[in-house]
Amino acid sequence: MESFEPSATLGERLSGAARVLVLTGAGVSAESGLATFRGPGGLWEGLDPTRLATREAFERDPVTVWRFYAWRRSQAAAASPNAAHRAIAALERSRPAVDVVTQNVDGLLERAGCRRVILLHGTLWRLRCTAEGTEAEDQRGELGPLPPRCACGAILRPAVVWFGEPLPAGAYGEAEAAARHADLVLVVGTSGLVVPAALLPEIALAGGAYVVEVNPERTALSPRVQERLAGPAGEILPLLVEAAGFPREPAP
Numbered sequence: 001m002e003s004f005e006p007s008a009t010l011g012e013r014l015s016g017a018a019r020v021l022v023l024t025g026a027g028v029s030a031e032s033g034l035a036t037f038r039g040p041g042g043l044w045e046g047l048d049p050t051r052l053a054t055r056e057a058f059e060r061d062p063v064t065v066w067r068f069y070a071w072r073r074s075q076a077a078a079a080s081p082n083a084a085h086r087a088i089a090a091l092e093r094s095r096p097a098v099d100v101v102t103q104n105v106d107g108l109l110e111r112a113g114c115r116r117v118i119l120l121h122g123t124l125w126r127l128r129c130t131a132e133g134t135e136a137e138d139q140r141g142e143l144g145p146l147p148p149r150c151a152c153g154a155i156l157r158p159a160v161v162w163f164g165e166p167l168p169a170g171a172y173g174e175a176e177a178a179a180r181h182a183d184l185v186l187v188v189g190t191s192g193l194v195v196p197a198a199l200l201p202e203i204a205l206a207g208g209a210y211v212v213e214v215n216p217e218r219t220a221l222s223p224r225v226q227e228r229l230a231g232p233a234g235e236i237l238p239l240l241v242e243a244a245g246f247p248r249e250p251a252p
């Protein structure tokens, strides 16, 4: 089933579900002005991920990789959460048992008011020592052009997941449990091409969940879901949250 406007029946499902999972990807931040990765205008259209988003690239050319992440950090710092982030935060705050899982590293769900976000691909807002593995928050909007150093002397890297790296300890396990136990899943703004995140909707489907995709474009997941809401998340999610009887915006 495909539509733009969420039906009243879907609203009832969302308010009545015992456990809800919201899985987001870069598309949820598109309306905040942050580029997605794939498709027209996507970051990986003009840039080579093997030179910018792997550990080998950072070891070979730390300055280029650091500058790419410093640029993305400044973009994220300059962006504001949009109506989709706020609707997800409103949902999480309005009803129990909502798990919010994201592949995004921009921090916009947290800034919209989500209390707990399972970060599958880490975050731009923490730095990790390349020698000791220790992490610390770093909330500066602007980073310098060179990777800073840890007190131990080693260089720091962004605490994000690069291609070929394992996901942060615990995050995938938590997300997988959320997918197994969910009875309603919203898959929002992801192409579903990067594993293991892309496995989560399949795990939920295998467990009998009702899976809804919110994405203006069809993806490999589209033929598998029970329902598609074909449009921008910033327009659709507030309507959906409202159809479920919840406020569209998180309480201040």
Ligand code: OAD
Residues within 6 Å of the ligand: 024, 025, 026, 027, 028, 030, 031, 036, 037, 038, 039, 042, 049, 053, 103, 104, 121, 161, 162, 163, 188, 189, 190, 191, 192, 193, 194, 214, 215, 216, 217, 219, 231, 232, 233, 234
């Ligand atoms: P992609 O760029 O692969 O996919 C973004 C999806 O968002 C596409 O399916 C778009 O159709 C959809 N989209 C665009 N605008 C939208 C809107 N306004 N509302 C809803 N959907 C919209 O991004 P991800 O699937 O998040 O990983 O990419 C997954 C991972 O690949 C990223 O976390 C990153 C990337 O390489 C790493 O860097 C490890």
